Amino acid sequence: MTSTEPLRVALAGLGTVGGGVIRLLDANRDLITRRAGREIEVVAVSARDRTKDRGFDATRFAWVDDTSALANHQGADVVVELIGGSDGPALTLARATLGAGKGFVTANKAMLAHHGLELARAAEAAGVPLKFEAAVAGGIPVVKGLREGAAANEIARVYGILNGTCNFILSKMEMPDEKGRARDFADVLAEAQALGYAEADPTFDIDGIDAAHKLSLLASLAFGTTPAFDDVDAHGIRQVIAADIAEAAALGYKVRLVGVAEAGAHGLFQRVHPHLVPIDHPLAHVTGSLNAVVAEGNFVGRLFFQGAGAGDGPTASAVVADLIDIARGEFGPAFAMPADSLDVASKADSGERRGRAYLRFTVEDRVGVLAEIAAAMRDAGVSIESLIQRGGHGDDAGAVLVAIVTHDGPERCVAQALEKLRGSSSLAGAPLWMHILE
Amino acid sequence: MTSTEPLRVALAGLGTVGGGVIRLLDANRDLITRRAGREIEVVAVSARDRTKDRGFDATRFAWVDDTSALANHQGADVVVELIGGSDGPALTLARATLGAGKGFVTANKAMLAHHGLELARAAEAAGVPLKFEAAVAGGIPVVKGLREGAAANEIARVYGILNGTCNFILSKMEMPDEKGRARDFADVLAEAQALGYAEADPTFDIDGIDAAHKLSLLASLAFGTTPAFDDVDAHGIRQVIAADIAEAAALGYKVRLVGVAEAGAHGLFQRVHPHLVPIDHPLAHVTGSLNAVVAEGNFVGRLFFQGAGAGDGPTASAVVADLIDIARGEFGPAFAMPADSLDVASKADSGERRGRAYLRFTVEDRVGVLAEIAAAMRDAGVSIESLIQRGGHGDDAGAVLVAIVTHDGPERCVAQALEKLRGSSSLAGAPLWMHILE
Numbered sequence: 001m002t003s004t005e006p007l008r009v010a011l012a013g014l015g016t017v018g019g020g021v022i023r024l025l026d027a028n029r030d031l032i033t034r035r036a037g038r039e040i041e042v043v044a045v046s047a048r049d050r051t052k053d054r055g056f057d058a059t060r061f062a063w064v065d066d067t068s069a070l071a072n073h074q075g076a077d078v079v080v081e082l083i084g085g086s087d088g089p090a091l092t093l094a095r096a097t098l099g100a101g102k103g104f105v106t107a108n109k110a111m112l113a114h115h116g117l118e119l120a121r122a123a124e125a126a127g128v129p130l131k132f133e134a135a136v137a138g139g140i141p142v143v144k145g146l147r148e149g150a151a152a153n154e155i156a157r158v159y160g161i162l163n164g165t166c167n168f169i170l171s172k173m174e175m176p177d178e179k180g181r182a183r184d185f186a187d188v189l190a191e192a193q194a195l196g197y198a199e200a201d202p203t204f205d206i207d208g209i210d211a212a213h214k215l216s217l218l219a220s221l222a223f224g225t226t227p228a229f230d231d232v233d234a235h236g237i238r239q240v241i242a243a244d245i246a247e248a249a250a251l252g253y254k255v256r257l258v259g260v261a262e263a264g265a266h267g268l269f270q271r272v273h274p275h276l277v278p279i280d281h282p283l284a285h286v287t288g289s290l291n292a293v294v295a296e297g298n299f300v301g302r303l304f305f306q307g308a309g310a311g312d313g314p315t316a317s318a319v320v321a322d323l324i325d326i327a328r329g330e331f332g333p334a335f336a337m338p339a340d341s342l343d344v345a346s347k348a349d350s351g352e353r354r355g356r357a358y359l360r361f362t363v364e365d366r367v368g369v370l371a372e373i374a375a376a377m378r379d380a381g382v383s384i385e386s387l388i389q390r391g392g393h394g395d396d397a398g399a400v401l402v403a404i405v406t407h408d409g410p411e412r413c414v415a416q417a418l419e420k421l422r423g424s425s426s427l428a429g430a431p432l433w434m435h436i437l438e
Numbered sequence: 439m440t441s442t443e444p445l446r447v448a449l450a451g452l453g454t455v456g457g458g459v460i461r462l463l464d465a466n467r468d469l470i471t472r473r474a475g476r477e478i479e480v481v482a483v484s485a486r487d488r489t490k491d492r493g494f495d496a497t498r499f500a501w502v503d504d505t506s507a508l509a510n511h512q513g514a515d516v517v518v519e520l521i522g523g524s525d526g527p528a529l530t531l532a533r534a535t536l537g538a539g540k541g542f543v544t545a546n547k548a549m550l551a552h553h554g555l556e557l558a559r560a561a562e563a564a565g566v567p568l569k570f571e572a573a574v575a576g577g578i579p580v581v582k583g584l585r586e587g588a589a590a591n592e593i594a595r596v597y598g599i600l601n602g603t604c605n606f607i608l609s610k611m612e613m614p615d616e617k618g619r620a621r622d623f624a625d626v627l628a629e630a631q632a633l634g635y636a637e638a639d640p641t642f643d644i645d646g647i648d649a650a651h652k653l654s655l656l657a658s659l660a661f662g663t664t665p666a667f668d669d670v671d672a673h674g675i676r677q678v679i680a681a682d683i684a685e686a687a688a689l690g691y692k693v694r695l696v697g698v699a700e701a702g703a704h705g706l707f708q709r710v711h712p713h714l715v716p717i718d719h720p721l722a723h724v725t726g727s728l729n730a731v732v733a734e735g736n737f738v739g740r741l742f743f744q745g746a747g748a749g750d751g752p753t754a755s756a757v758v759a760d761l762i763d764i765a766r767g768e769f770g771p772a773f774a775m776p777a778d779s780l781d782v783a784s785k786a787d788s789g790e791r792r793g794r795a796y797l798r799f800t801v802e803d804r805v806g807v808l809a810e811i812a813a814a815m816r817d818a819g820v821s822i823e824s825l826i827q828r829g830g831h832g833d834d835a836g837a838v839l840v841a842i843v844t845h846d847g848p849e850r851c852v853a854q855a856l857e858k859l860r861g862s863s864s865l866a867g868a869p870l871w872m873h874i875l876e
Contacts, residue, residue, distance in 0.1 A: 141587025149579025320590035
């Protein structure tokens with residue numbers, strides 16, 4: 001049931017995204033009122049610094065120093081949380097808001113990955129909306145795409161590029177520098193930090209944690225399972241070197257950090273890992289800080305969504321889309337079905353998976369190294385499709401690179417081979433294992 | 439307000455898509471019930487032949503011979519119309535259903551392009567849903583993407599590949615035949631017909647009418663304007679020859695039939711036309727019978743949606759997504775805002791538009807022809823970026839091809855140049871004008 005009264009919003013956090021939400025509501029006010037059927041009005045805000053210049057007049061809003069007090073702000077129907085963090089003030093605010101019977105909109109993937117089920121239950125108990133379009137893939141309406149657009153389908157697999165920082169870095173590494181040399185990870189990370197595409201502490205992004213948060217939410221929506229962040233195998237891109245990107249290119253692939261979730265008889269499989277993506281796959285063309293998500297449904301086939309995965313404008317677009325849904329009265333259970341209907345899936349054993357792998361070793365340049373690697377593969381039953389050995393690469397001209405592509409086979413065998421080689425004095429560093437996306 | 443009673447559906451049309459809806463509801467029944475919060479149950483159907491083998495038991499449904507009687511079928515809450523046609527039985531059924539205060543779901547782009555405003559008004563008057571996800575781009579949830587996902591944005595432009603038959607043909611024309619020769623339109627059309635990708639009478643598809651129907655619906659959703667099919671300039675791909683695709687490739691482009699809608703101070707611009715799409719644009723990678731839509735919002739930036747644009751599975755997926763929305767009680771005005779709030783936009787004058795153009799002439803091989811073309815361009819003020827003249831192509835080895843790429847300039851000038859050349863005895867056929875997508 002909609003109303004013609006304004007939808008009154010209390011906003012926690014006036015950083016990049018919070019500022020974006022205010023600017024969007026100001027810029028597109030009339031349009032939003034027409035589409036939502038009523039005004040969306042920010043009535044109160046809570047942020048650290050009241051006097052900071054944000055490009056708009058923040059003094060026109062009621063200012064609430066204690067963030068959690070927004071939950072009980074008399075004039076508000078909905079609280080928007082844009083302060084972040086899986087616990088702490090964000091979680092306190094979420095619980096208080098839903099407990100007070102008000103709607104809650106958030107961009108906080110970490111909090112939902114850890115506490116989504118509890119919050120969804122609280123929202124249902126209160127009969128109020130809990131919405132989080134902005135938490136996954138920024139401006140791309142992929143929460144809606146899974147929850148509603150693909151709702152008629154059994155989803156076999158959902159996967160995508162979920163972290164713009166990593167994709168920016170990997171895309172840059174593909175491009176030679178002005179001296180025509182491939183660029184290594186550390187060099188490009190520094191540039192990304194200077195440009196604002198990576199945080200000063202980039203751990204959550206480049207180690208795959210942020211993508212894992214998002215993947216756990218996509219998996220829940222796709223498979224009707226409870227969010228299970230702890231069951232995501234998360235790996236990042238620190239180990240990827242320029243030579244990997246060059247070898248991948250020579251084989252017809254791009255390197256991308258891909259989050260993959262798959263439901264099967266063996267349980268729920270969720271992994272964030274650098275992948276070799278075939279050049280004719282749409283994910284291979286996702287460059288820079290873009291995000292993209294693929295959902296494979298049993299009737300719709302392959303759906304592909306692409307857009308800006310971060311930034312104030314795109315994220316604000318997703319937050320306000322949620323507010324428009326609420327203003328229209330078009331909302332329901334957060335995870336596409338009542339929280340108590342969600343299945344608790346067991347974690348699939350990745351060793352049971354089959355696939356092709358790219359394995360790269362950096363080795364000492366001496367007799368017998370190749371034989372040692374080849375023997376470890378043979379003993380573990382890993383069948384080799386191609387092997388390339390190359391002398392000196394990058395800054396470490398003394399080291400030798402061995403890149404192997406395996407035939408399709410069980411991941412367990414590859415893991416055994418790598419385990420056997422662990423600590424070998426022949427290896428100059430830990431090997432890199434990338435999966436080949438089929 | 440949702441109910442726990444089943445949502446009862448009467449279905450008109452048991453052809454490819456109608457059969458797909460039944461098969462989908464059968465296959466994914468439990469999943470859909472969990473997601474929708476209640477069962478979705480087909481209670482009555484109307485189709486031509488009751489005894490035809492459709493791969494499922496159609497005798498379990500109440501069979502209604504008079505299609506329009508479905509509107510008043512006592513057991514039904516919603517009617518799904520999958521019989522097609524802009525007028526006739528489909529329109530009669532739509533009016534009767536909404537008049538009877540029941541919801542209406544359709545895949546009928548032609549009917550909505552012509553009568554969408556009237557039907558949206560009728561649905562609002564009755565307080566019932568009118569939904570049409572399947573009418574645009576098959577299984578891709580792009581109606582939802584614009585109506586809801588991008589709802590916070592002012593959309594500057596919406597465009598895409600909206601006809602799978604044309605895209606299949608153009609993609610095939612890119613690939614040489616077994617003798618290494620480029621393939622011409624008629625040859626590939628015959629193959630597409632044999633494979634079921636093109637109708638026996640392919641006019642609606644290959645002349646751009648089907649894409650124009652869909653574009654008029656996207657434009658309404660994107661710009662908050664009444665559907666204005668009559669204002670779409672629709673052109674098709676009959677004129678595209680293998681040599682055009684080869685010239686485009688040499689210049690770094692793919693040829694695609696693109697529908698473009700743009701709102702501006704000069705009115706609403708809507709055109710379906712073959713375009714040269716830069717190879718680094720996502721639309722260039724949309725091959726085969728896929729569809730794709732791009733929406734450019736002032737906060738979200740460029741959103742890109744891709745998927746299957748036709749076929750029983752994808753279209754059924756979209757129809758049932760609409761039914762799930764209705765079962766959940768999550769629906770509102772058909773065109774994103776109340777019908778009486780939609781603006782009536784004037785048609786923009788395409789002559790005012792600027793851009794680069796590809797112009798191809800097939801000419802007699804004689805002295806002075808090139809001078810005549812060049813003079814016509816000069817007199818109309820068209821600035822030429824590149825010009826290629828090639829001897830004998832395809833089956834018509836005596837003819838000469840002249841392909842021109844213009845600098846950015848007003849379309850009016852190009853039109854004047856072509857008008858001046860019209861009927862010239864130097865030309866062996868009508869010239870082809872393709873716009874270059876920027």
